[in-house]
Amino acid sequence: MRKTVTNLGIATALTLGVAGGLAGPAHAGDMDCGDFPSQRAAQLFFLNNSPAADPHRLDADGDWRVCESNPAPYYFGRDPRGGAPAPTPTPTPAPAPPKPPKPQVVKQWARVIKVTDGDTVKVRLAAGGKKDVRVLGIDTPEVFGGVECGGREASDSMKSMLPRRTRVLLISDPSQDLQDRYGRILRYIHKKGKLDVGRRQVFKGHAEVYVFQGNPFQRTSLYKKAERQARNTDRGIWGYC
Structure with missing residues (x-):
């Protein structure tokens, strides 16, 4: 009788253990823009998680700017430290060719x-x-x-x-x-x-x-x-x- 009770307790414990998550940690799923409180948070997550491969498909248009419809604060840089984005250099216009001298009347x-x-x-x-x-x-x-x-x-x-x-x-x-x-x-x-x-x-x-x-x-x-x-x-x- 004691042996039967003991076996039953072990079986119950195993069942509870599986149900309670003892089988191992769960894997994180895909992230989307709604999972982030701001655009900046989404951008920093993107930069720190293989941005070139984009496993979470946050950068659909490939411009390295994600979740642009998310609320402020914003950050559109490429530096995972979150500093201000480097300004886009303004191209120096080519100098206009010199005008030919106006013909003189002799x-x-x-x-x-x-x-x-x-x-x-x-x-x-x-x-x-x-x-x-x-x-x-x-x-x-x-x-x-x-x-x-x-x-x-x-x-x-x-x-x-x-x-x-x-x-x-x-x-x-x-x-x-x-x-x-x-x-x-x-x-x-x-x-x-x-x-x-x-x-x-x-x-x-x-x-x-x-x-x-x-x-x-x-x-x-x-x-x-x-x-x-x-x-x-x-x-x-x-x-x-």
């Missing part, structure tokens, strides 16, 4: 030596030296290598405007080259500083507007207007050529 006083043809004049510069000047923006009929219709009239018109020793102002155009392939300087010619000789040639019908290689000069619209007026009234080459 102005030169000169005196006429002779008129070569309807759009070319030889001058002596006030600063010294002789130059052949190709008038910008116009083209007149040829008088060399075969006389073209209107060539003599264009030359005579230029001679009447620019007799020998006439003082003229030569002005470059920043949209155009300073000289052509023949070494002639490219300029507008102003008589007495006001009269635009090239435009006058176009207006009188002794020249056409000339745009070199499709690159309009600054006075193109004014010259085109003068050309339309000459055409509409059959002046010069528009009437007899």
Whole structure:
């Protein structure tokens, strides 16, 4: 009878022991954002528990910032000690490339030596030296290598405007080259500083507007207007050529 009671006590004790947790400690389960009182607590837990592997899947978007909807305090750094996150360096903008220098307008006083043809004049510069000047923006009929219709009239018109020793102002155009392939300087010619000789040639019908290689000069619209007026009234080459 005593042996039966003893065996029964042992069996009861074993049963209670298992029920009471004597079989060993329990393993912790997965953590989620709701298990942390603040974002900072979640962030520090994440940093201290294999953040690269993220076993608790707290960093779903892979930016090393977890539980951003949790309440304060906040911490978004990568240092498990919990200090202030290192500031993100601001990239230094690359310096802007230097602007090309604005083309300068060249102005030169000169005196006429002779008129070569309807759009070319030889001058002596006030600063010294002789130059052949190709008038910008116009083209007149040829008088060399075969006389073209209107060539003599264009030359005579230029001679009447620019007799020998006439003082003229030569002005470059920043949209155009300073000289052509023949070494002639490219300029507008102003008589007495006001009269635009090239435009006058176009207006009188002794020249056409000339745009070199499709690159309009600054006075193109004014010259085109003068050309339309000459055409509409059959002046010069528009009437007899």
